Amino acid sequence: MTSSVDVTPGTLxxxxARLYYELRGSGPLVAIVGAPMHSAPFAPLADLLAADHSVLTMDPRGHFGSVPDDPDADSSPRLRADDLAHLIRHVDAGPAVVLGSSGGAVTALALLQTHQQLVRTVIAHEPPLAQLLDDHEQQLAANEDTIATYLSGDTIGAVRRFLSNAGLVMPEEVFQQMFGGEKSPDEVTSERFFYLHELRGTADWVPDLDTLRATTARLVIGIGETSAGQFCDRTSRALATELKIEPMMFPGGHGGFMEDPAAFADRLRQVVD
Incomplete structure (x- = not known):
């Protein structure tokens, strides 16, 4: 994907591991992080925010440009939070507003727990915190079934199970466009790392609710306007209830920043300001 603004790539x-990151724009720092999503899908949103912010995006370790020393070492939210902390210190523009999406929202919460001094505001957009749900055992069993399906060699079946567990429904032609066809070596490596070394650790993570309640930084729980009833809608509302925070709605669904980057950027600015 070609960016419409100047992008400074780097590795740290x-x-x-060696982490790949991109820096855009100038002004107060906004860090955007996913897991397993890498930096490229966030580029349209980052371009828009770069008009008045320094915007940091990254590939989480094990995905695309961020290569771990040991490809069979597990990734955890705490480890990814440490990686993001290293990057925020490296670009020397914090404290940051951190937008975390999905597994990246779990990373952002872990960052808030362990590196609070680096954070001004955390927007945790639809964190998949299965352990906060009453049916968490069923949810974790569904993840184990997804991992077993991947290990059986049925990679498309694993994707279908993962999306079904999340309550994400899409037309078959869209599914095939996104997940069918030949995969690049980077995509194969990223997919393997997610199923074998990341999914379980993210889904099993339990936030330190007392630490999050006591934080001096601002914490926002974001939910997509069209996510009602989905897994991450449920987990986000469960977290907001535990923390006595009213969740804030964002345009679109779980991937609203890709569906309409301009509307998502406008809403993000409203929330931050």
């Missing part, structure tokens, strides 16, 4: 050596 951290314990156990």
């Amino acid at each position: 050596a951290v314990p156990g």
Whole structure:
């Protein structure tokens, strides 16, 4: 994907990996992070925010440009939070507003727990926190079934199970466009790392609710306007209830920043300001 603004790419050596990141714009720092989503799908949103912010995006370790020293070492939210902390210190523009999406929202919450001094505001957009749900055992069993399906060699079946567990429904032609066809080596490596070394650790993570309640930084729980009833809608509302925070609605669904980047950027600015 070609960016419409100047992008400064870089790599940073951290314990156990080399991280790929991109920096755009100037002004107060906004860091955008996903897991397993890498930096490219966030580029349209980052371009828009770069009009008045420095915007940091990254590939999480094990995905695309961020290569771990040991490809069979597991990733955890705490480890990814440490990676993001290294990057925020490296670009020397914090404290940051951190937007985390999905698994990246779990990373952002872990960052708030362990590196609070680097954060001004955290927007945790639809964190998949299965352990907060009454049916968490069923949810974790569904993840194990997804992982087993991947290990059986049925990679498309694993994607279908993962999306079904999340309550994400799409037309078959859209599914085939996104997940069918030949995959690049980077996509194959990223997919393998997610199912074997990331999904379980993210889904099993339990936030430290007392620490999050006591934080001096601002915490926003974001939910997509069209996500009602989906897994991450449920987990986000469960977290908001535990923290006595009213969730804030964002345009679109779980991937609203891709569906309508301009509307998402406008809403993000409203929330931050």
